[in-house]
Structures are given as C-alpha cells and as structure tokens.
Amino acid sequence: QKEVEQDPGPLSVPEGAIVSLNCTYSNSAFQYFMWYRQYSRKGPELLMYTYSSGNKEDGRFTAQVDKSSKYISLFIRDSQPSDSATYLCAMSRTGNQFYFGTGTSLTVIP
Amino acid sequence: DAGVIQSPRHEVTEMGQEVTLRCKPISGHNSLFWYRQTMMRGLELLIYFNNNVPIDDSGMPEDRFSAKMPNASFSTLKIQPSEPRDSAVYFCASLQDSGANVLTFGAGSRLTVL
Numbered sequence: 001q002k003e004v005e006q007d008p009g010p011l012s013v014p015e016g017a018i019v020s021l022n023c024t025y026s027n028s029a030f031q032y033f034m035w036y037r038q039y040s041r042k043g044p045e046l047l048m049y050t051y052s053s054g055n056k057e058d059g060r061f062t063a064q065v066d067k068s069s070k071y072i073s074l075f076i077r078d079s080q081p082s083d084s085a086t087y088l089c090a091m092s093r094t095g096n097q098f099y100f101g102t103g104t105s106l107t108v109i110p
Numbered sequence: 111d112a113g114v115i116q117s118p119r120h121e122v123t124e125m126g127q128e129v130t131l132r133c134k135p136i137s138g139h140n141s142l143f144w145y146r147q148t149m150m151r152g153l154e155l156l157i158y159f160n161n162n163v164p165i166d167d168s169g170m171p172e173d174r175f176s177a178k179m180p181n182a183s184f185s186t187l188k189i190q191p192s193e194p195r196d197s198a199v200y201f202c203a204s205l206q207d208s209g210a211n212v213l214t215f216g217a218g219s220r221l222t223v224l
Binding site: 031043098 | 155166213217
C-alpha cells in the first residue's frame with residue numbers, strides 16, 4: 001500500500017463550481033499536511049499547509065485534515081480558469097521525509 | 111527572497127554526455143532536496159542534504175548519478191553518462207529545519223536526453 005493515495009483525475013468543472021480534492025494516507029504519524037499547485041511546466045508551489053488536524057482557510061481555499069479517517073481535502077470555492085493546474089498533496093512527520101500524492105489534474109472551464 | 115534558483119531551465123543533450131544541474135537554496139534553509147518528476151512515476155526523491163551533508167541518497171538511481179553540496183548556498187546533481195531514460199524534470203527544494211516542515215521548490219530543470 002502506498003503511503004499517500006490521490007485520485008489522478010482528470011477533473012473538469014465549470015467556472016464558479018466548488019472543487020473538492022482529496023488524499024488518503026496510511027501512516028498515522030504524519031503531522032504536516034501540504035497542498036501544492038503545479039502549473040504546466042512550472043515547479044510545485046506551496047498553496048497551504050496544516051499542522052496536525054483541523055481546518056485552515058485562505059481566501060477561496062480551505063484545507064481540511066481528518067486524522068481519524070486519515071483523509072485530507074482541499075476545497076476551492078468559486079473556481080476560476082486560473083485554478084487550472086495539477087494539485088499535489090504531501091505529508092511529513094517531523095524530520096525530512098516527505099510523501100507526495102501523484103497529483104490531480106484540474107481544468108476549470110470558462 | 112528570490113526563492114530556490116535552478117539552472118539550466120532546459121537542457122537537451124545526447125546519450126553519453128555529462129549533465130550538470132545546479133541549485134541555489136533559499137538563504138537560511140539548511141536542508142536541500144533533489145527530486146525527479148516524470149508522468150509515469152510522479153515526484154521521486156533522489157537525495158537530500160542537511161547542513162551540506164548527504165543524509166539519504168537511497169533514491170539515486172545508480173552510480174551514474176552523483177550530487178554534491180560544497181556549501182550552504184550551492185548544490186549540483188550530475189549525470190554521467192546520461193541515458194534517454196534520464197529524461198525528466200529535476201526539481202530542487204529546500205526547507206529550514208527550525209521553521210514549518212514544508213518544502214519550497216525551484217522552477218525545475220527539464221532534461222531531454224536524445
């Protein structure tokens with residue numbers, strides 16, 4: 001079983017829709033949960049991170065962590081064409097071991 | 111801060127040639143990582159350094175790959191000899207141990223080996 005599982009999509013939604021991106025994980029020791037956005041031919045850009053459990057909101061983006069279910073989500077409200085990208089989840093324990101999902105490709109159609 | 115800086119952004123070379131990729135981490139970040147990204151395998155960790163010392167190189171594919179970090183502001187990833195299957199995007203990332211445990215990535219070096 002992979003440490004982190006992420007549905008690769010692709011996901012296609014109309015502009016203005018609410019988008020839900022998800023990852024599951026197997027290691028209960030993970031403490032940091034990150035979402036990266038990667039535009040085509042660019043490097044992954046840190047979008048949000050959460051330490052331990054709970055929710056974090058930043059503008060149109062909300063990150064949720066459910067440690068009991070080993071499940072994390074990223075919600076995008078009022079999605080825009082500029083949100084079209086690949087979204088990678090990542091997790092780590094303390095220390096320098098990071099585990100990445102394979103990424104979900106999102107297209108927001110104007 | 112200029113972020114993590116990588117060069118070259120694109121490299122096209124012929125099989126058998128030596129390739130050197132370069133990375134300058136964010137100032138003050140004391141851990142540096144080299145990743146390779148392909149469509150098939152996603153992001154794979156090749157090696158990471160802490161305080162300029164290689165800590166985990168278990169992801170380095172084979173002896174053709176080597177990495178160095180001579181000082182806190184510079185690292186290289188070398189492939190010699192290069193092969194077509196090395197074609198990928200190579201990312202450098204850094205973090206500060208005393209800060210949040212999250213990585214900051216560079217823009218990547220896209221390598222094509224013909």
